[in-house]
Amino acid sequence: MKPQISQRGRMMPASPIRKLAPLADAARKRGTHVYHLNIGQPDLETPAAMRRRLDSAPSVFAYTPSGGTAECVASLQEYYRGHGIVLDPDQIIVTTGGSEAILFAMTACAGEGDEALVVEPFYTNYMAFATMAGLRLVPLRARAEDGFHLPPIGEWSRALSPRTRLVLLCNPSNPTGTVYRREEVETIAAFCREHGLFLVADEVYRELVYDGQTATSALHLPDMDEVAVVVDSLSKRYSACGIRLGCVATRNRAVSDVCLRMAQGRLSPPGLAQLVALGASDLGPDYAPGLVAEYQARRDVLFDGLSQLPGVFLRKPEGAFYFVARVPVEDSEDFAAWLLSDFSFQGATVMVAPAPGFYATPGLGHDEVRIAYVLNRKDLEASVQILAHALPAYRTARALGPIGAPTGATAEAR
Numbered sequence: 001m002k003p004q005i006s007q008r009g010r011m012m013p014a015s016p017i018r019k020l021a022p023l024a025d026a027a028r029k030r031g032t033h034v035y036h037l038n039i040g041q042p043d044l045e046t047p048a049a050m051r052r053r054l055d056s057a058p059s060v061f062a063y064t065p066s067g068g069t070a071e072c073v074a075s076l077q078e079y080y081r082g083h084g085i086v087l088d089p090d091q092i093i094v095t096t097g098g099s100e101a102i103l104f105a106m107t108a109c110a111g112e113g114d115e116a117l118v119v120e121p122f123y124t125n126y127m128a129f130a131t132m133a134g135l136r137l138v139p140l141r142a143r144a145e146d147g148f149h150l151p152p153i154g155e156w157s158r159a160l161s162p163r164t165r166l167v168l169l170c171n172p173s174n175p176t177g178t179v180y181r182r183e184e185v186e187t188i189a190a191f192c193r194e195h196g197l198f199l200v201a202d203e204v205y206r207e208l209v210y211d212g213q214t215a216t217s218a219l220h221l222p223d224m225d226e227v228a229v230v231v232d233s234l235s236k237r238y239s240a241c242g243i244r245l246g247c248v249a250t251r252n253r254a255v256s257d258v259c260l261r262m263a264q265g266r267l268s269p270p271g272l273a274q275l276v277a278l279g280a281s282d283l284g285p286d287y288a289p290g291l292v293a294e295y296q297a298r299r300d301v302l303f304d305g306l307s308q309l310p311g312v313f314l315r316k317p318e319g320a321f322y323f324v325a326r327v328p329v330e331d332s333e334d335f336a337a338w339l340l341s342d343f344s345f346q347g348a349t350v351m352v353a354p355a356p357g358f359y360a361t362p363g364l365g366h367d368e369v370r371i372a373y374v375l376n377r378k379d380l381e382a383s384v385q386i387l388a389h390a391l392p393a394y395r396t397a398r399a400l401g402p403i404g405a406p407t408g409a410t411a412e413a414r
């Protein structure tokens with residue numbers, strides 16, 4: 001008899017971001033240049049101050065303490081202090097990327113069959129982590145017209161069930177680029193306190209907020225010590241996705257204890273990454289403002305360019321380095337595949353992430369794509385030109401009629 005894969009294994013979703021990769025490879029083999037607007041892999045250099053730390057790598061790559069080295073934890077403490085958040089060392093558990101932090105937080109805060117409320121569209125990998133942790137994600141819909149800000153609190157109350165254990169809030173948001181206002185975070189924090197829920201706040205894009213604004217951390221709010229569980233990552237703020245370092249930061253002792261025990265189970269976060277992370281303390285005061293200015297300029301190139309294209313709708317993204325744009329197509333998965341397989345403009349095309357993969361509710365996102373701006377400005381300008389030519393060409397290829405004519409799927413999805 002053949003052994004059978006587990007039920008949980010069968011339910012594990014494939015990454016909708018990576019599934020177009022073979023088409024991109026084929027385009028490249030044909031000699032077409034592909035601009036990657038589909039994935040959050042920053043092109044900026046990891047700061048030299050961090051790379052230099054590898055010069056002092058030890059002669060034995062040993063396990064480190066499960067919750068992170070004392071030096072790494074202290075450097076994270078210092079980082080949080082710089083953001084007005086005071087934490088004790090045992091309130092920070094160093095993890096293998098923000099990804100492990102999400103899994104630890106979900107597993108610590110909820111059990112098999114429990115529910116987590118999450119605003120959709122959401123970071124698509126939440127689905128994979130929820131599947132691993134045995135949780136059900138209960139989506140609340142945010143809308144493009146509102147800049148994807150939070151739905152009214154009545155909708156949150158209606159989504160509650162006896163199995164609800166936590167709210168998962170990504171602020172600033174991947175995929176929408178929305179930065180929730182302080183009042184919004186306070187409203188959700190009060191909702192969590194009232195109903196005995198954890199607020200698992202994914203703040204990996206904390207500093208990437210534009211137009212002089214800042215993001216409110218769940219750890220900034222009063223009366224949240226038992227409730228707030230922040231998941232964090234060094235990937236994005238230091239252009240260091242490959243080192244795989246993040247943390248869980250919480251003042252809830254039971255949660256940090258459980259996370260530490262899970263951390264012990266997997267022995268150690270990556271040692272070399274913790275060494276590299278120490279270099280963040282050497283970055284001058286200009287580092288974060290410089291990073292923000294660069295991404296803001298990129299956001300502006302894309303927002304100014306794309307919002308002028310007929311049939312494209314987006315509100316100005318406020319943070320992170322993504323946004324979800326409505327585009328004049330009926331099937332964004334087909335459009336994204338067609339861009340790679342059937343289209344090029346001056347020898348190049350773009351790869352975008354179809355939005356359905358960011359929704360839990362079937363049928364949503366078919367007229368939306370997620371775009372990441374992790375390319376230089378010149379490449380982003382070229383990408384806008386490509387999309388300007390691609391959209392009418394696609395509509396002709398699929399006999400959708402001129403832009404502006406309403407399409408069935410668009411009307412239904414709204």
Ligand SMILES: Cc1ncc(COP(=O)(O)O)c(C=O)c1O
Nearest residue numbers: 040097098099123174233235246
């Ligand atoms: C919202 C969000 N949370 C967590 C992560 C995971 O980060 P890491 O690379 O640290 O695992 C990502 C990565 O794209 C993300 O966008």
